[in-house]
Amino acid sequence: MRHIVYDVDMDNNVFYIILGSKKQAFYLTKNLSKTFGDYIKRGYLIDFEIVNKFKKIGQTKAIQVHHFTKIKSLNPEYTYYDLSLLKVKMAEVVKKYNYYLFLDFEMTMPGYKKGPFQTEIIQFGAYLVNKKREVILTRDYYIEPINTDGINKRTKKFLSIDEVEFFQTAKKYRYFYDDLKELMTTYNPIIVTWGKNDRMVLKNSYKLNNLKQITRDRQFIDLLQLHKDYFNLKNDLGLFNAHMQYYPNQYLEQQTHDAKDDALVMMEVFFGFMEIMDKENNQIK
Structure with missing residues (x-):
């Protein structure tokens, strides 16, 4: 009107x-x-x-x-x-980077008993791509939490974790920290997440492990918030629902809560979003 x-x-x-x-x-x-x-x-x-x-x-x-x-x-x-x-300006900002790190974490959950609890990262999944959408590298591994009680029945059930396999294969937090630091130093990517939880739990993980912060808020793009701003959405949009909007003919199995799988879905949503922006902005011009 x-x-x-x-x-x-x-x-x-x-x-x-x-x-x-x-x-x-x-x-x-x-x-x-x-x-x-x-x-x-x-x-x-x-x-x-x-x-x-x-x-x-x-x-x-x-x-x-x-x-x-x-x-x-x-x-x-x-x-x-x-x-x-x-x-138009939003599209210009999103497209200006040379590398994009699509990052997702799975995290510990409070048990069924009440009491103090601190969320920790226990799985790192990521895809690093360049401007040509070429995949440079991927990441997919478990991370051992400081509080091993976080690998409780609720966490294992929700994330479908095998406890024996988890503790046999999980990396120390310092391994993850050095890995992420090298990625950031080598490629200087913009980090893409769905929502703000991953950014917040990453920031808190530095404090929990008494290590220097190696990422800053300005290095993140919240793809969920981009969707809400661009399409004037009042409510949050689920990642898999967003994927269905862009790829209605591509069937995805029910979300498995796997960090690498979610990072891949997020990357595909990002590319779909970019195509919509390009199409609309070409019409404006």
Whole structure:
């Protein structure tokens, strides 16, 4: 919907436009109001999408705004927000790196008994690729936690871990640390994760093992958050559901919670996402 704002009541997170001869109210959620409330003013040209939700504000029935695509003042002429241009810039940022490290961890889980618990990394799965999408190397191994009680019944059941095999093959954390450090030093990749949990547990692992931090937040791309920002999604999207959207004819078995398998799925989702961005941005240009 593209209209001129007729009136504004930001005390109630509401603005009005004229539809036909009727003054229609639209309301912003708290998050939208926090982001865009200061830019919704009378006489501004706004382009936005709505959802089929309503809210009674006094005697007025307001329609919920889902997201904005453009906000512009007409006198003087100035664009405050343009989603299509932001998508172009987003694509430029995502595509500028020479190497991408698609990284996934499996982690310990608290047991069935209550008590203090610290999550630790117990499996490292990764694919390193270059700009041409060529796989340079992969990683797939178990990592022994400091607290071996983390390999409990719940963890083993959820991750389908054989305890004997785990402790026979698991690497020490220092092996993983040196391995990741060499990858980062040699290739300087941008690290791609699905959500923020992997980044957070990695950061915490340095502290747990009394080692210097070798990655920084700026070296990560949260592919889930990219999807939410690009497609204006309000809720989280599952990795395997995202994969189905890009590759509807490619059957994937039920998620096995294996770090390397998940890293591969994430890499394929990333490539699908890149193709969508390229297609849309070419249309904009």
